[in-house]
Amino acid sequence: MEDQQREKYLKKARKLQMYNVIYDTIEVAVSLTAGFISGSAALIGWGLDSIIEIISASTLGWRLHGEIKDISDKRVKKREKITLYVIATSFLIVSIFITYDSVTKFFNKETPDWSTMGLTILLVSLVVNPILIWYKRKYGKKLDSKELIADSKDTFVCLYQTVAVLGGLLAVQYLDWWWADPVAAFLIVPYALKEGWEAFKNGREISV
Template structure:
């Protein structure tokens, strides 16, 4: 019989991931539309990174839901392995696109247009992400879940990226630093490559016995 307290925490963790997936999907939609319409590499890169956050959040939901439904450990491990490889590939593709797009705009000295929608979603994320970080860490500790604790750290880095992208957009608009936007986008690349490599290695290390 499943421990009632653990089951309660699993449900709360799953509900948290449900909210996370919905919110990150909204981030993706708004930031990509705003990024492509304004020509902002930073917003596009931030939006693409949020795509990976949706994939990661969906994986955690899948894993928590699986335990709630008493699926076998072997099935959980198989899901984790496949999804980690998908996440790794996504990060590598995103890094390639952001690098190409940012360098092209630096060479051509392209200046992005102002985006009110982009500014709003960034400001909202500055408020939402700290709460997500705290609750993910809280339930990660309660469930002894390395995945949730790691995801809380992932969201913390996303908060850093939000500040960097917001700074780039404001610098372009108020200081006329045309190069600030693509540079802010390039700041995302080292993180994306690091996370992609870690996801790949973690996927290799998942046992499917």
């Protein structure tokens, strides 16, 4: 790829990460507020996952900014390595918390209250996240960027969890399945651990 064309995609990818951070900040504020008010493990877990997405997107934006500023290849690779490790660690932290919170609420048989605020942000995210995933994968392929591809998977985890949390919220409300909320939260853990391990392995493969 020509340098000028690569720089164009780098700038677009970095701008995308900025949009990602802005939206996820809104998502965190709304989902955690709704989660704590309603007592929903799934909404709280989903909001915490969005915090990890903010960290991941910010770190990736930092890596992209470094290449745009034409820092040395060694420093770019170092930033790539750090970015993948941040993504891997993010998946692990989210998995640990969600497991603890969902298991605790399952055994305590805690039933969350209905949350219109939570429902609204979930529905908005069903529209926003697929758009973010598509563009991250697009620029990841254009730039041959493992960390952008890994970040798109992080966003896919959020989308998957959005569907699970939404299903749990509706099941509790309309089917009286008290266990649906913690189970919906827990469904994300195996996938998150798998993708976290993959990001970690990709990070180890980069030599600086």
